[in-house]
Amino acid sequence: MTILDKPASGGTAAGDRSAPEVRKLRRETGGANVFSHGFLVFWGALTVLPLLWMFLSSFKSDGEILSDPWGLPGALRFENWARAWTEAHIGQYFLNSAIVVAGSLSLTMLLGATAAYVFARYEFPGRQICYYLFVGGMMFPVFLALVPLFFVVRNAGLFGTWTGLMLVYAAYSLPFTVFFLTAFFRTLPTAVAEAALMDGCGHFRLFFRVMLPMARPGLISIAIFNFLSHWNQFILPQVLMQGDDSKWVLAQGLAALAVSQGYQGDYSGLFAGLTIATLPVLVVYIAFQRQIQAGLTAGQLK
Amino acid sequence: MRHGKYPLIVTFLVPPLLLYGIFVISPYLQAFQISTTDWLGYSAEADPVGLANFERLLDDGRVWNALKNNAWLLAVVPVLTIGLGLFFATMLAMGGRKGRAGVTGVRGTSVYRMVYFFPQVLSVVIIALLWREVYHPNSGLLNGALGAVGLPTPTWLGDPRTAFWCVLAVMVWSNVGFYVVLFGAAMSAIPRDIYEAVMLDGASRWTTLRKVTIPLLWDTVQVAWIYLAIAALDGFILIQQMTNGGPNFSSDVIGLRMYETAFGSENRFGYASAIGVVLFFLTLSVAVLALRAARRDRIEYS
Numbered sequence: 001m002t003i004l005d006k007p008a009s010g011g012t013a014a015g016d017r018s019a020p021e022v023r024k025l026r027r028e029t030g031g032a033n034v035f036s037h038g039f040l041v042f043w044g045a046l047t048v049l050p051l052l053w054m055f056l057s058s059f060k061s062d063g064e065i066l067s068d069p070w071g072l073p074g075a076l077r078f079e080n081w082a083r084a085w086t087e088a089h090i091g092q093y094f095l096n097s098a099i100v101v102a103g104s105l106s107l108t109m110l111l112g113a114t115a116a117y118v119f120a121r122y123e124f125p126g127r128q129i130c131y132y133l134f135v136g137g138m139m140f141p142v143f144l145a146l147v148p149l150f151f152v153v154r155n156a157g158l159f160g161t162w163t164g165l166m167l168v169y170a171a172y173s174l175p176f177t178v179f180f181l182t183a184f185f186r187t188l189p190t191a192v193a194e195a196a197l198m199d200g201c202g203h204f205r206l207f208f209r210v211m212l213p214m215a216r217p218g219l220i221s222i223a224i225f226n227f228l229s230h231w232n233q234f235i236l237p238q239v240l241m242q243g244d245d246s247k248w249v250l251a252q253g254l255a256a257l258a259v260s261q262g263y264q265g266d267y268s269g270l271f272a273g274l275t276i277a278t279l280p281v282l283v284v285y286i287a288f289q290r291q292i293q294a295g296l297t298a299g300q301l302k
Numbered sequence: 303m304r305h306g307k308y309p310l311i312v313t314f315l316v317p318p319l320l321l322y323g324i325f326v327i328s329p330y331l332q333a334f335q336i337s338t339t340d341w342l343g344y345s346a347e348a349d350p351v352g353l354a355n356f357e358r359l360l361d362d363g364r365v366w367n368a369l370k371n372n373a374w375l376l377a378v379v380p381v382l383t384i385g386l387g388l389f390f391a392t393m394l395a396m397g398g399r400k401g402r403a404g405v406t407g408v409r410g411t412s413v414y415r416m417v418y419f420f421p422q423v424l425s426v427v428i429i430a431l432l433w434r435e436v437y438h439p440n441s442g443l444l445n446g447a448l449g450a451v452g453l454p455t456p457t458w459l460g461d462p463r464t465a466f467w468c469v470l471a472v473m474v475w476s477n478v479g480f481y482v483v484l485f486g487a488a489m490s491a492i493p494r495d496i497y498e499a500v501m502l503d504g505a506s507r508w509t510t511l512r513k514v515t516i517p518l519l520w521d522t523v524q525v526a527w528i529y530l531a532i533a534a535l536d537g538f539i540l541i542q543q544m545t546n547g548g549p550n551f552s553s554d555v556i557g558l559r560m561y562e563t564a565f566g567s568e569n570r571f572g573y574a575s576a577i578g579v580v581l582f583f584l585t586l587s588v589a590v591l592a593l594r595a596a597r598r599d600r601i602e603y604s
Contacts, residue, residue, distance in 0.1 A: 069446030114314035148332035171325035
């Protein structure tokens with residue numbers, strides 16, 4: 001029989017102590033669970049309430065939003081969504097964002113994986129310098145580069161183009177991607193690679209046929225991380241995509257919608273726009289939450 | 303065995319290096335040079351003025367005011383976020399003590415983790431616009447609730463005394479979930495028997511947290527500290543979208559100051575780059591200081 005040796009317990013005999021101890025412990029557990037659940041539920045509500053409010057408000061009329069912030073919508077006014085989708089061009093911006101992110105993500109993954117593979121697996125002069133040059137980029141605040149970057153992109157004739165955005169997103173994602181994937185490729189067993197080379201497999205085929213498939217978990221992690229950061233980019237498109245609003249990405253479109261909402265008082269349209277922008281990401285997140293959480297924290301724990 | 307590796311190294315390394323060199327390294331290098339000129343952007347001439355921009359910075363009240371706000375963010379955001387993150391992660395990982403079976407999580411841990419993580423997958427622009435509406439003096443969620451129970455309804459973002467703290471609260475709100483998941487992942491790597499041992503020794507939850515969990519998580523807390531400190535030195539998107547630095551510069555931050563100087567009405571690119579250089583050295587010293595201060599002996603479990 002195990003007896004919990006609490007310093008506070010008095011000098012009662014060991015035999016008759018065990019029963020009340022167990023009861024006391026159980027009571028402590030119950031009380032503590034109410035305590036912990038209280039805080040947990042409170043923070044959960046704090047997280048969900050604003051989002052739920054945004055969703056419900058997207059169905060309200062402007063009058064309902066102004067007069068009764070906590071009330072439920074009188075009817076499901078999908079016309080708010082339609083207005084945000086067409087008049088505020090949220091649909092167009094959504095598509096633009098998707099195109100830019102598809103391009104930049106592919107580029108980041110291709111260039112990041114190849115560079116990381118070389119750093120992790122091959123010895124060559126200047127390797128250390130190149131690696132630290134890449135990884136050092138993680139430390140720089142993007143603000144410092146903003147002004148010259150504007151001119152670099154403009155001089156390359158890429159100002160206001162999706163190609164420009166894709167290249168810049170990819171360039172600024174490389175430091176963390178290379179850092180993460182180099183560490184990952186190093187963990188893969190060398191024996192497999194050596195066996196493949198022995199069997200006459202070329203270096204290129206080794207990479208595409210053997211190493212890339214083995215690195216899949218790491219690639220997925222970093223792809224999720226980069227997807228979210230590209231999708232949520234704001235400062236880079238704001239600086240590099242001024243002017244032609246038919247090419248704007250979602251974040252810019254929402255910021256512009258918030259400004260025009262200020263003039264027109266179209267609150268329901270703003271809430272509808274925010275909801276349209278939020279829902280797909282949230283749905284994808286809920287579907288793949290485990291992978292996404294694991295992917296995003298894996299990088300930080302390394 | 304390693305013959306023929308150079309074609310691969312060159313093909314794999316040159317494209318990423320080129321992209322990175324053009325869009326990341328060269329802008330950073332140019333920024334240092336531009337910061338010593340009086341360049342007004344679109345004009346052709348840029349005369350070298352030495353350190354005049356930096357001298358002017360010393361007398362620029364608005365820059366000092368912005369720096370003061372960044373200092374507040376730096377002092378408050380990491381402490382609050384890490385504190386709350388550790389608190390909730392502990393609750394989730396070991397909130398329930400099931401009799402003598404040891405330490406277990408509360409029921410519904412994965413649901414809490416999923417919900418807390420929501421803000422992390424949302425774009426910062428969406429968070430900023432949503433919270434701007436939550437704080438709305440008339441139709442906002444917050445004042446709707448305060449008004450309903452008869453409490454005074456402040457103007458939050460419209461009041462110089464509260465605007466900055468309202469944005470700070472949103473910064474903490476949007477970050478806590480990520481650190482709950484991050485610390486949770488780190489806690490799950492701590493062997494169970496350590497907790498069973500200290501529980502049998504009669505340690506309270508608080509003692510367990512302070513003497514066992516936090517020391518074992520120290521590496522992760524250190525990483526969190528650096529990430530949050532770098533985020534606190536930025537804060538640009540939230541501030542720009544929620545208050546635009548106002549009212550009366552009460553919520554200004556250094557990133558916004560730089561953006562306004564460069565891309566606002568004046569295009570003072572030379573001066574803006576000088577602000578960027580200061581931000582660069584601040585970020586660098588904070589990262590170095592955080593690494594130094596947090597350095598402790600590494601604890602190995604096995």
